[in-house]
Amino acid sequence: MQETADCLDRPVRISSPRNGPYPGRRLRALARLVSMSNDGSSLCLACLPLREGVSRMFRWDRQAAPSYRTVLSWLDEQPDNAPARIALSSMYVYRDSYPSPSCGNAYLTDGLQDLGDQIVSDVHEACQAFDDPDLWFPGVDEGIEPVTDEHVARVIEGMQRELRRELRNPQGSRNTQDAYPAAPLGELPWRVQRALVERRRLRFSQWGIGRTHWGTNCFSLWDIPEDPDWAPNHIFTDY
Amino acid sequence: MPSIRTLPETPVKTRPDTTPWTDRYTDPERICPQQRRETSSPDIEP
Numbered sequence: 001m002q003e004t005a006d007c008l009d010r011p012v013r014i015s016s017p018r019n020g021p022y023p024g025r026r027l028r029a030l031a032r033l034v035s036m037s038n039d040g041s042s043l044c045l046a047c048l049p050l051r052e053g054v055s056r057m058f059r060w061d062r063q064a065a066p067s068y069r070t071v072l073s074w075l076d077e078q079p080d081n082a083p084a085r086i087a088l089s090s091m092y093v094y095r096d097s098y099p100s101p102s103c104g105n106a107y108l109t110d111g112l113q114d115l116g117d118q119i120v121s122d123v124h125e126a127c128q129a130f131d132d133p134d135l136w137f138p139g140v141d142e143g144i145e146p147v148t149d150e151h152v153a154r155v156i157e158g159m160q161r162e163l164r165r166e167l168r169n170p171q172g173s174r175n176t177q178d179a180y181p182a183a184p185l186g187e188l189p190w191r192v193q194r195a196l197v198e199r200r201r202l203r204f205s206q207w208g209i210g211r212t213h214w215g216t217n218c219f220s221l222w223d224i225p226e227d228p229d230w231a232p233n234h235i236f237t238d239y
Numbered sequence: 240m241p242s243i244r245t246l247p248e249t250p251v252k253t254r255p256d257t258t259p260w261t262d263r264y265t266d267p268e269r270i271c272p273q274q275r276r277e278t279s280s281p282d283i284e285p
Contacts, residue, residue, distance in 0.1 A: 094281035106282035107273065116276035123278065124268045130260035151284075158280030166274040167265045174271075183264035204285035214284055236268065236275070 002235055011065035012036045012043065016110075019117075019235050025207070025227035029111040030075075031068045033088070033221070040065060045084075049091040049109035055083040075221075089220040093213055105162065111221065114232060115207045119200055121234050123159065126196045127183050139195030140202045145211075147197050155197045156185050 003020025008027050016032050035044045037057070043066075045056040060066065066074070078085045094106050108116045129135040147155075160182065167179035185193065204210070208223030267278060 096282075105277055106280070108276040108279055108281050113272060113276060116272075116279050119279045120267045120270070120275045124266060127260055127264070127267070130264070131257065155280060155283055158283045159278055162274065162278040162280060163265070163267060165277070166270045168269050170262075172269060180263060180265045183260065183267065200279065201285045209285065211284065214281075234268070236272070 005231075007031075008068040010067055012068055012071060014038060017068075019237070021231050021235060023229050023231040024069075025114070025230040026221065026224040027068060027072055027226075027228070028114055028231075029207075029221060029224050030072050030088075032110045032113050034068065034071055036060075036065060043071065043084075045087055046110045048095055049111055050087055051090055051092065054087040054090070056087060058084050089222065090218055091220070093209055093217050093219050105165075111224075112207060112209075115203055115209075117232060117234070117236055118203050118206075120236075121232075122196055122199045122203070123163075123183075123185070126185075126188060126192050129188050129192045130183070133189055135192065137192050137195050139191075139198035144198060144201045144205060147194065147201060149194075152190075152194050152197045155200060156193050159196075160185050 003017050003022060005021050005023070007017050007020050007022040008024060008031055012034055014035055014037075016035065022028065022031075033046045033049065035046075036042075037044055041059060043058045043060050045058075047056055050056055075084055075088065080086075080089070091111065092109050093112070094108050096106050126135075126137055129137060163182035163185070167175050167182060169176045169179045173179075185196075188196075204214070206225070208225060209219055213219045213223065267275075270278070
């Protein structure tokens with residue numbers, strides 16, 4: 001079941017909204033990060049994207065519970081040195097493992113769920129080349145630094161590593177004995193592999209994350225373009 | 240009584256009996272949200 005398109009105009013909830021067609025690239029990211037305390041007195045920020053030592057609880061003294069849109073407006077009005085601005089202006093792009101090295105690999109932090117979803121959508125689209133080797137799957141000619149062949153190989157290897165970690169059977173159950181194997185990205189036509197990696201670089205830039213942000217592993221909510229009308233083309237079901 | 244049109248014969252391309260890839264491999268769109276964030280392999284520079 002999906003959220004409605006006006007979900008982010010409704011009061012902030014105790015848990016994040018489910019996926020849905022509600023628009024706003026930056027606003028959607030905020031919705032993944034903010035929640036309301038059980039007693040309705042404080043706004044809470046998801047802890048994993050935040051650097052150590054920054055505040056993650058902020059009192060909300062107004063009588064009416066805010067909508068996500070109201071919270072973003074409130075944050076926009078805060079001075080740069082306000083605790084809430086500091087917390088959301090220096091978030092991790094990724095964390096190394098969750099919750100321990102044995103359970104997972106590096107992952108994008110919570111506010112970048114849409115970025116992860118978009119990259120996976122590109123992978124899904126690329127995989128259609130398994131059925132149609134002549135699939136039209138364009139890469140990115142402008143707006144990004146060209147990717148090298150070595151970089152294509154590294155990224156494909158990294159994605160393959162992740163695809164092997166969660167396999168589903170025809171009924172959708174996870175990692176069962178009858179689960180389908182991971183899609184072998186290395187068997188896609190080279191042009192499709194290259195286009196996929198180019199798209200990945202583009203997607204990061206569409207969320208305001210470039211080489212510097214990745215290198216410092218630090219980004220701001222305000223690096224993400226506002227894009228008030230943007231909503232993902234594909235809405236995932238959160239299993 | 241109207242004549243029965245003879246439909247032109249058009250060559251039918253017989254497709255091989257190929258199983259769609261989503262019936263052979265795990266579709267990345269079916270994995271959990273956490274794993275979707277891992278699939279971007281953020282430990283590798285964009």
